[in-house]
Amino acid sequence: MSSESDLESLAGGVKAVACRYCGLHGTLNNHGRMTDKSGALRGRRFWCCPRRKGRPGCGRTFCVWLGSVIPRHSVRADKLAEFLAAWGRLDGNVLAAWQQARTGFSTDSAYRWAKRFVRNQGGVRTRLCRARAPPRPLQASVHADLFGHLALVFGTAPFTEAFQIRFQSPWPMDA
Numbered sequence: 001m002s003s004e005s006d007l008e009s010l011a012g013g014v015k016a017v018a019c020r021y022c023g024l025h026g027t028l029n030n031h032g033r034m035t036d037k038s039g040a041l042r043g044r045r046f047w048c049c050p051r052r053k054g055r056p057g058c059g060r061t062f063c064v065w066l067g068s069v070i071p072r073h074s075v076r077a078d079k080l081a082e083f084l085a086a087w088g089r090l091d092g093n094v095l096a097a098w099q100q101a102r103t104g105f106s107t108d109s110a111y112r113w114a115k116r117f118v119r120n121q122g123g124v125r126t127r128l129c130r131a132r133a134p135p136r137p138l139q140a141s142v143h144a145d146l147f148g149h150l151a152l153v154f155g156t157a158p159f160t161e162a163f164q165i166r167f168q169s170p171w172p173m174d175a
């Protein structure tokens, strides 16, 4: 989901939305809002109701997050993209990128983000290749080909956020 108003209209018209798991329409119920510590909206949860005559739902729940939210992480998607882009430009120098991006998070977080980016790049590359063929490889800086591919698909938008909206899937951040 891109914006708060998109998410609210999804919640308002939830009966017209298909369940992510069983694909049925008309079975979803709103099942709560996810907020951060300050109470700001992060996403909404939906429940596919199994107590229904005819074709009951599957009983599973799932979350739809705002594009600016990285699920299970408190860093905003655009701040993470800013840090990672700086990290790429600065040839993998985490400290310099951390200073430049001013995310408000610790250097420990910055090291973790860089490590997770490297570790999860396969998942990112697979999705990007489905969207567009990769650019010719460059040898300029660390993962320059991947950053080039991200720029090719998403332009100047914060790529983490654009990725989540385009693929309706969280930016990969597995440890």
Ligand SMILES: [Zn+2]
Pocket: 019, 020, 021, 022, 023, 024, 027, 048, 057, 058, 059, 060
């Ligand atoms: Zn379902």
